[in-house]
Amino acid sequence: MTASAAAPVLEAVGVGYTYAGRTPTVALEGLGLEVRDNEFVALLGPVGCGKTTLLRIFAGFLRPATGTVRCAGSDIDGPGWQRGYVLQEVAIFPWMTVRENLEFGLLAKGLAPSERRAVSDELLGLIGLSAFEAAYPKELSAGMSKMVEVSRVLATDPSLLLLDEPFGALDAQTRARMQDALARLWEHRRKTVLFVTHDAEEALYLADRIVVLSERPGRVRDEFAVDIPRPRSFETRFSARFLELKRLVWEATGARGAPST
Amino acid sequence: MAIRGEWRRTRKSWRRSADRWWPIARRSWLWLISLAALLAAYTLVARVVARPDIVPEPRDIADAFRTLVGRGVQLAAPEGHHHHSSDQVETLLMQGVTLQAALAVSTARVLFGLLVGVPLGLLVGLLMGWSRRADDYLHPVFILVRSVPPLALITYIMLWLGHSEAHRLIPIVYAVAVTAVIPTYHGVRDVAAKYVVAARSLGARGRLLLTRVVLPAAGPAVLGGLRYSLAIAWMTAVGAEMLMAENGMGNLLVGGGMWSSRLQTRSDPAVIIVGIVSLAAAGWAMDAGLRMLTARLTRWVSG
Amino acid sequence: MTSPRVRRAVVALAALAVLYALAAELGHGRLPDRIWLGAHYVENVQLLPTFRSLAEEGTFLVESRILLDSIAVSTRRVFLGLLLGSAAGILLGLLTGWAARLEVLADPWVTFFRFTPALALLPLYVVWFGYGETSKVLLIATNVAVITLLGAHQGVRGVPAVYLDAAASLGASRWLRFRRVVLPMAFPTILASVRIAAGLAWVTIVVAELIDARMPSLGYLLALAGAYPRVPTMLIGIATVGALVLLFDLLALLLYARATRWMERVA
Numbered sequence: 084m085t086a087s088a089a090a091p092v093l094e095a096v097g098v099g100y101t102y103a104g105r106t107p108t109v110a111l112e113g114l115g116l117e118v119r120d121n122e123f124v125a126l127l128g129p130v131g132c133g134k135t136t137l138l139r140i141f142a143g144f145l146r147p148a149t150g151t152v153r154c155a156g157s158d159i160d161g162p163g164w165q166r167g168y169v170l171q172e173v174a175i176f177p178w179m180t181v182r183e184n185l186e187f188g189l190l191a192k193g194l195a196p197s198e199r200r201a202v203s204d205e206l207l208g209l210i211g212l213s214a215f216e217a218a219y220p221k222e223l224s225a226g227m228s229k230m231v232e233v234s235r236v237l238a239t240d241p242s243l244l245l246l247d248e249p250f251g252a253l254d255a256q257t258r259a260r261m262q263d264a265l266a267r268l269w270e271h272r273r274k275t276v277l278f279v280t281h282d283a284e285e286a287l288y289l290a291d292r293i294v295v296l297s298e299r300p301g302r303v304r305d306e307f308a309v310d311i312p313r314p315r316s317f318e319t320r321f322s323a324r325f326l327e328l329k330r331l332v333w334e335a336t337g338a339r340g341a342p343s344t
Numbered sequence: 345m346a347i348r349g350e351w352r353r354t355r356k357s358w359r360r361s362a363d364r365w366w367p368i369a370r371r372s373w374l375w376l377i378s379l380a381a382l383l384a385a386y387t388l389v390a391r392v393v394a395r396p397d398i399v400p401e402p403r404d405i406a407d408a409f410r411t412l413v414g415r416g417v418q419l420a421a422p423e424g425h426h427h428h429s430s431d432q433v434e435t436l437l438m439q440g441v442t443l444q445a446a447l448a449v450s451t452a453r454v455l456f457g458l459l460v461g462v463p464l465g466l467l468v469g470l471l472m473g474w475s476r477r478a479d480d481y482l483h484p485v486f487i488l489v490r491s492v493p494p495l496a497l498i499t500y501i502m503l504w505l506g507h508s509e510a511h512r513l514i515p516i517v518y519a520v521a522v523t524a525v526i527p528t529y530h531g532v533r534d535v536a537a538k539y540v541v542a543a544r545s546l547g548a549r550g551r552l553l554l555t556r557v558v559l560p561a562a563g564p565a566v567l568g569g570l571r572y573s574l575a576i577a578w579m580t581a582v583g584a585e586m587l588m589a590e591n592g593m594g595n596l597l598v599g600g601g602m603w604s605s606r607l608q609t610r611s612d613p614a615v616i617i618v619g620i621v622s623l624a625a626a627g628w629a630m631d632a633g634l635r636m637l638t639a640r641l642t643r644w645v646s647g
Numbered sequence: 648m649t650s651p652r653v654r655r656a657v658v659a660l661a662a663l664a665v666l667y668a669l670a671a672e673l674g675h676g677r678l679p680d681r682i683w684l685g686a687h688y689v690e691n692v693q694l695l696p697t698f699r700s701l702a703e704e705g706t707f708l709v710e711s712r713i714l715l716d717s718i719a720v721s722t723r724r725v726f727l728g729l730l731l732g733s734a735a736g737i738l739l740g741l742l743t744g745w746a747a748r749l750e751v752l753a754d755p756w757v758t759f760f761r762f763t764p765a766l767a768l769l770p771l772y773v774v775w776f777g778y779g780e781t782s783k784v785l786l787i788a789t790n791v792a793v794i795t796l797l798g799a800h801q802g803v804r805g806v807p808a809v810y811l812d813a814a815a816s817l818g819a820s821r822w823l824r825f826r827r828v829v830l831p832m833a834f835p836t837i838l839a840s841v842r843i844a845a846g847l848a849w850v851t852i853v854v855a856e857l858i859d860a861r862m863p864s865l866g867y868l869l870a871l872a873g874a875y876p877r878v879p880t881m882l883i884g885i886a887t888v889g890a891l892v893l894l895f896d897l898l899a900l901l902l903y904a905r906a907t908r909w910m911e912r913v914a
Contacts, residue, residue: 162544170541176542177645221645
């Protein structure tokens, strides 16, 4: 693998953002971040630290008040399929079938029906929902819906995936299974991923690198390289290295509260 | 005893929905019984008041119905089957008005109002819900426009357009458009918003975004508001006809003729009741149709 | 320090006023001032009166107390109708929402009134109660009752079962549950329906007064202005009705905002 001297896929320098309102809230301040090609980076931070704001800026829905954000060397100019974005809320289109959802990005790109079908067939197989191709989202479980959303952005083959706490609303077991599914999906189709979460274990399981954000106003507090070998499995969660890193990360996020008495 | 009562209570759904509480068949029976009770009570009141010119007996009402529908056809009437007659009925018959014709005319006006008013309201609501800028400019104007009852404008419109059909239809279109704006506005702004974000991240824009994302997402809210627009359309149509028309149900209700002359016709309550019941039936039918259409179009909605 | 929203609103409204003034000025010489009024011609009709003539007319109407008396009468009728109607409607709605048996019994009545266009009942009420206050107020009351009944019914039915379950497992009696859980939760929906009913009440009263026009009332003002015709009066009458509708609506909105202070605001 040639070391890429090219521009990082995602680059943020000195990014700041303030929400207007009766009491203006500074969501981000002086934040710098870099994501390289084919890296899986987890953005870890407490609730309200500005993770979603940052992701929205990367996705092109917000313009940073200060600083610059660049994708593959050029300024980010608005939303687009090159930066696939999966929201925190449920955004699977309920009026379309699963297959139609998957093919939507391709429809926007102008692909022919046969081409779209080929891609959606493959994705359905990958996530194991071939039986549900003609089902409406209301028939899917929350986890399945989210996987459809993730696959939906994968269909357009973007250079960057932005995932905002996709498994946040799921229970622990489902979440673990979804993490596995995502990991397998990623290994099958390597992409650059920026994954937001508040769950340290999730971050460790999925990512190559963890960036820890501070509380509001958000800025980079710490960074960890996750040197656990891939492919990762159920066993990985109990390996020594995993637990060691977990402790470090938890301490970095301030999970260890003030000492009693 | 107490334990059994307790057990029964915990089994019932708190929402006390009649549907789940009693099976459908028993509910229909109760509905019919209630209806019968309504008729019986009315008949009783009619008998007690004993003023057929104010509270007509059901028989009179039925006769009026028959007369109006049959246009006073001079058939040899079977025994005990008499034609209903009164000032109001005579005026109507003179004009050749039948119940079906009046209903048809009113329905036509309502449909016209919907066909023109709904797209208008949809357009404005879409614009306001989509662009914050447009909303800032248009919303205050809309609030002003909405505050003026369309029928209050009817005398003014008459000066411009005279006694024409347009003069009667404009208030209906106006009322429908105004009521269609808010549901569309909320549908686009509140409901569609997050789907639009997802769709734009998939590269959708322009027409694709509008037709495949915004409209379906806002659809249920819009369709729900449509039932209200329908009710308003009927009310405005009947009102306009009562004030300024020579045909239609409103006209039938005020006894035929323009409002300047209706004072000379003694109103016949039997005719009025026939008219009201027919209007209720027509309104119910159209509403049911709209409900079915909505259910059809929103099969994908969960819950 | 005005926000762009306020600025744009002012711009839009100012633009409207300017457009009208322009139209009135342009129309002065060009619009026909001879109108065919069904049976005869009428001279000297200003189809688009200038702001000046509107102001003059307005001053006259206010000074002669015509406008204020009309407003008082019409407002009183609407207010009374709203009071009576909402009292009856809310009560019945709460009952039918809470007790399913009553709901099924009342259903034919409610459905009938619900699908009858509000104004259609006017001739009937006139026959029963004669021309005058009673029939008008009752007409408004009937319509308001139907709307608020549906609102209250929906409000009660819409209370999430979880809250009732929680209350029950805390030992609350049926009555307490109704008072302290159902009523507060249903209140916003009820208020919203009252707001809608108020708007409809105004529409109803205007038409009722137009049909049964007698002094003093806003409908009569409009009818009279239409008979001459005297356009400035007509427009002022229409504007007054609009202003009153807006006022009632704003009041209802304020009430709603206060009553729902505990609710989470959706951005």
